[in-house]
Amino acid sequence: MTDFGAAISTAFALVANLDSDLLEVVLLSLKVSLSAVVIASIIGLPIGAALALFRFPGRTVFVIILNAFMGLPPVVIGLIVYLLLSRAGPFGVLGLLFTPTAMIIAQVLLITPLIAALARQIMETLWLEYEEQLRSLGTTPLRSLGVLLRDGRYSLMTAVLAGFGRAIAEVGAVMVVGGNIDHVTRVMTTSIALEVSKGNLALALGLGIILVIISVLVNGLVYVLRGSHRQGVTP
Amino acid sequence: MISADATSILPLELSGVSFSVGHQRLLKDVSCTLDAKDISIIVGPNGAGKSLLLRLCHGLLEPSAGTIRWSGAGGRNPSPYQAMVFQRPVLLRRSVQANIEFALASRNVPRRHRRTLVEEALSRAGLSRFSKTSARVLSFGEQQRLALARSWALRPQVLFLDEPTASIDPAGTHVIEEVILAMKNEGTKIIMSTHDLGQARRLADEVMFIHRGRLMEKSAAPAFFTEPKNDLAQAFLRGELLWWQRRELTPP
Amino acid sequence: MTSMLIFIRRTFLTFSLSAALAMIFAGTSARTGVPFIIVASTSSTQNSGLFDHILPIFQEHSGIAVRVLAVGTGQAVRLAQNGDADVLLVHHKPSEEKFVTEGFGVRRYDVMYNEFVMVGPATDPAGVAGMAHARAALAKIAESQAPFISRGDDSGTHKREKALWLAAGIDDVGQLSPSWYREAGSGMGATLNISAAMRAYTLVDTGTWLNFNNRLGLEVLVRGDPALFNPYGVILVNKERHPHVKYDLGQRFIDWLISPAGQAAINAFTINGERAFTADARADIVLPSE
Numbered sequence: 001m002t003d004f005g006a007a008i009s010t011a012f013a014l015v016a017n018l019d020s021d022l023l024e025v026v027l028l029s030l031k032v033s034l035s036a037v038v039i040a041s042i043i044g045l046p047i048g049a050a051l052a053l054f055r056f057p058g059r060t061v062f063v064i065i066l067n068a069f070m071g072l073p074p075v076v077i078g079l080i081v082y083l084l085l086s087r088a089g090p091f092g093v094l095g096l097l098f099t100p101t102a103m104i105i106a107q108v109l110l111i112t113p114l115i116a117a118l119a120r121q122i123m124e125t126l127w128l129e130y131e132e133q134l135r136s137l138g139t140t141p142l143r144s145l146g147v148l149l150r151d152g153r154y155s156l157m158t159a160v161l162a163g164f165g166r167a168i169a170e171v172g173a174v175m176v177v178g179g180n181i182d183h184v185t186r187v188m189t190t191s192i193a194l195e196v197s198k199g200n201l202a203l204a205l206g207l208g209i210i211l212v213i214i215s216v217l218v219n220g221l222v223y224v225l226r227g228s229h230r231q232g233v234t235p
Numbered sequence: 236m237i238s239a240d241a242t243s244i245l246p247l248e249l250s251g252v253s254f255s256v257g258h259q260r261l262l263k264d265v266s267c268t269l270d271a272k273d274i275s276i277i278v279g280p281n282g283a284g285k286s287l288l289l290r291l292c293h294g295l296l297e298p299s300a301g302t303i304r305w306s307g308a309g310g311r312n313p314s315p316y317q318a319m320v321f322q323r324p325v326l327l328r329r330s331v332q333a334n335i336e337f338a339l340a341s342r343n344v345p346r347r348h349r350r351t352l353v354e355e356a357l358s359r360a361g362l363s364r365f366s367k368t369s370a371r372v373l374s375f376g377e378q379q380r381l382a383l384a385r386s387w388a389l390r391p392q393v394l395f396l397d398e399p400t401a402s403i404d405p406a407g408t409h410v411i412e413e414v415i416l417a418m419k420n421e422g423t424k425i426i427m428s429t430h431d432l433g434q435a436r437r438l439a440d441e442v443m444f445i446h447r448g449r450l451m452e453k454s455a456a457p458a459f460f461t462e463p464k465n466d467l468a469q470a471f472l473r474g475e476l477l478w479w480q481r482r483e484l485t486p487p
Numbered sequence: 488m489t490s491m492l493i494f495i496r497r498t499f500l501t502f503s504l505s506a507a508l509a510m511i512f513a514g515t516s517a518r519t520g521v522p523f524i525i526v527a528s529t530s531s532t533q534n535s536g537l538f539d540h541i542l543p544i545f546q547e548h549s550g551i552a553v554r555v556l557a558v559g560t561g562q563a564v565r566l567a568q569n570g571d572a573d574v575l576l577v578h579h580k581p582s583e584e585k586f587v588t589e590g591f592g593v594r595r596y597d598v599m600y601n602e603f604v605m606v607g608p609a610t611d612p613a614g615v616a617g618m619a620h621a622r623a624a625l626a627k628i629a630e631s632q633a634p635f636i637s638r639g640d641d642s643g644t645h646k647r648e649k650a651l652w653l654a655a656g657i658d659d660v661g662q663l664s665p666s667w668y669r670e671a672g673s674g675m676g677a678t679l680n681i682s683a684a685m686r687a688y689t690l691v692d693t694g695t696w697l698n699f700n701n702r703l704g705l706e707v708l709v710r711g712d713p714a715l716f717n718p719y720g721v722i723l724v725n726k727e728r729h730p731h732v733k734y735d736l737g738q739r740f741i742d743w744l745i746s747p748a749g750q751a752a753i754n755a756f757t758i759n760g761e762r763a764f765t766a767d768a769r770a771d772i773v774l775p776s777e
Contacts, residue, residue: 034511087569087570088569198676
C-alpha cells in the first residue's frame with residue numbers, strides 16, 4: 001500500500017519541479033501519438049465512410065477483417081514494422097529504425113483499423129438518416145461521402161479519441177521499433193516499462209499517473225472545443 | 236439546372252408495378268397514368284403502400300415487376316426534374332441557407348445564381364429571418380417548411396411529398412399547404428400522400444385510393460369525395476378502419 | 488453567452504492549442520546534426536546505470552552520441568547481425584565469438600567483467616547460502632524443489648544459467664517441473680520482480696542487482712564461484728557485410744572503451760559505493776591513437 005502513496009508524491013514532485021527528462025518524454029509521447037492519430041484519421045475516416053456508403057463484392061469480408069484488426073497486438077505490429085525497416089529488410093535503406101518516425105509508422109498501422117471501423121459504424125447510422133434525401137437531391141456518391149464526414153464530425157471525434165487513447169497507451173510497438181533510446185525514442189510507456197524492470201515501482205506508477213492525467217487533459221480539451229457547438233436537438 | 240423551362244417529363248405511366256420484399260408482395264399490379272399538372276393525392280389506410288408507391292415513382296426503389304416510365308423525358312434522365320419531401324425533414328447540420336445552397340449545388344446550379352434563389356425560397360416559405368441559423372434548432376414545423384423551400388428552389392417539374400404534415404400543428408400545416416398550392420400554380424405537378432382526409436379534400440384535384448397494395452380507385456377529386464365507386468373507398472371515407480381481410484377473387 | 492464571448496473563448500483556445508502543438512513538435516527535433524552510433528547491448532548493462540555514467544564522458548571527449556538499444560543478448564546479437572546496430576556489447580563469449588567467425592563482426596575485444604550471483608529469499612529453504620560452487624547450489628535447489636525463476640529469454644544470463652544446470656547434471660531445463668522451475672521469458676528486472684514476489688531463487692549479474700530497488704527480502708546467497716565470472720565483450724559490426732555501418736565512429740568508441748581513459752571511467756562507476764564492473768581490456772593491444 002505504501003507504493004501508492006509514494007507513487008503519488010513522486011508524480012507530484014516530478015511535475016512540480018518540471019523535471020526536464022519528464023518533460024522530454026511527455027513531449028515525445030504527444031508528438032508521436034498525435035502525429036499518428038492525425039495520419040490515421042486522414043486515412044481511416046474516409047475509409048470508414050466509404051464502407052458505410054458503398055456496396056462492393058467482398059465488402060463483408062473486408063468489414064470483418066477491419067473489425068478484427070481493431071484488436072491487433074501492438075507488439076506484433078512492432079515486430080512487423082521492425083522487419084520491414086530493418087537493414088536486413090526491404091526498407092532498411094531509409095534508415096528509419098529506432099527513430100520517432102518508425103514509432104509513428106507503427107502507431108499509424110495500429111490505430112487506422114480502429115478509427116476506420118468505428119467511423120464506419122458512425123457513418124452507417126448517419127447514412128441511414130440521410131440516404132433517401134441525398135439520393136432524391138441527386139447528390140453524387142463522392143459528394144455524399146463529404147457530407148457524411150462533415151456532418152458527422154463531432155461523433156467522429158470519438159473515434160479519433162479512441163485511436164489517440166490506444167496510441168498513447170501502448171508500449172509493445174514503440175518499444176520494438178523505437179528501442180527506448182534515452183533522449184531519442186523514450187516515451188512515457190517505455191519509461192514506465194524501464195522503471196518497472198529496474199524495480200523502481202513507485203516511480204513507474206507515478207509516471208503512469210501522469211500519463212493518465214495527460215490523457216484526461218486531452219479528452220477534456222476536445223470536449224471543451226466541441227462544447228461551443230452543442231446546439232439544437234434533432235426532432 | 237432549373238428545369239421549369241425544359242420540356243415536361245410527364246406523363247408518368249405505371250404498368251403492372253409490383254414490389255415485393257422476400258415473398259411478401261407489398262404493392263400489387265399498380266397501373267395508372269398521371270399527366271395533368273395538378274395535385275394528385277394518394278390516400279389509404281396505414282401500411283397500404285402509399286409511401287412505397289411514392290418512392291418507386293421517384294426512383295428511390297426499383298419495382299420487382301412492371302415498368303415505370305416518364306414518357307415525356309425522351310432520352311433524358313428524369314431524376315433532376317423531380318424533388319421529394321419526406322415525412323421527417325432531413326436537413327444537414329449547417330445553416331438554413333446552407334441547406335438550400337447544398338441542394339442547388341447538387342443540381343449543378345451555377346454559383347452566381349444560387350444567392351438569389353436561396354433568398355427567394357426562404358422568403359416564400361417565411362423563413363428569411365432564420366437564414367443564418369443552424370437548421371437543427373428550428374422547430375419541427377419550421378424544418379419541414381425548410382425542406383419544402385429547398386425543393387421549391389430546385390423548381391422541380393414533379394414534387395413528391397410523403398405525409399409532409401403528419402406531425403405538424405395546424406398553423407404550420409396551413410403554411411405548408413399554401414406553399415404547395417403556390418407551387419402547383421407555378422406549374423409543378425404535385426404527387427402527395429396523406430392520411431388526413433380534410434387535407435385531401437382541401438388540396439386534391441385527383442385522388443388515388445390504395446388498399447393492401449392495390450390501386451382500388453383513381454378519380455377526379457369532386458367525384459371521389461361525393462360518390463366513390465369502390466366500396467372500400469366508401470368505407471374509408473366513412474371513417475371505418477378497414478381492418479378485416481376480404482377474400483379476393485384474384486390470388487394476392 | 489454572447490457571441491462576442493464565444494469568439495474570445497474560441498480564439499484563446501485555438502491560440503493555446505497552436506502554441507502547445509508548436510512546442511511539442513519543435514522541442515523534439517533538437518537532436519539532429521550530432522553524429523551518433525547505435526550500440527546493441529543488454530538490458531542488464533543498461534539497468535546497472537553504467538552507460539549513463541560513461542557515455543557522457545565519451546561524448547564530451549569525441550563529440551559522438553551513443554544510442555543504446557538495451558535488449559536481451561539474443562536480440563542484441565540479432566540486431567547486430569541485421570545491421571541495425573553499429574557496435575555489439577554483450578556478455579556471452581560463445582555468441583560473441585560466433586558473431587565474429589560468421590563474419591558479422593570484425594574483432595572481439597575484452598572490455599570489463601563482473602560476476603553473477605545467486606539471490607534468494609532470506610529464509611533460504613534449499614539451504615544454499617555460502618556455498619562455494621553454483622552447480623552444487625543448483626543441485627540442492629532442484630532436490631528440494633524450491634522455487635527458481637529463470638530468465639528464459641536466451642539472454643547472456645539465461646545461457647549462463649543453463650550452462651550451470653548442465654554442470655549440475657541437468658542437461659535439459661525443459662524437463663524440470665514447472666511447479667518450482669519457472670521461465671519468466673523476461674528481462675532481468677522483470678525476473679527479479681517475480682523472484683522477489685514469489686520468494687524464489689534466481690541468477691542475476693551484480694550490475695543489475697546493485698541498482699535494483701524492489702528486493703523485498705531477497706539476498707545474495709552464493710557468490711565467488713569462478714563459474715559465475717561474467718565477462719563483457721565489444722565488437723564492431725563488419726562493414727563488408729553491412730556497408731552502411733558507421734565503422735569509423737564505432738571503432739572510435741571501441742578504441743575509447745579499451746583505452747586507459749575508458750577503462751578508468753568504467754572502474755570509477757560505483758553503485759552505493761560498490762564498483763559494479765571491473766575493466767579488463769588486454770593491455771597488449773596497441774591502439775592507433777590515444
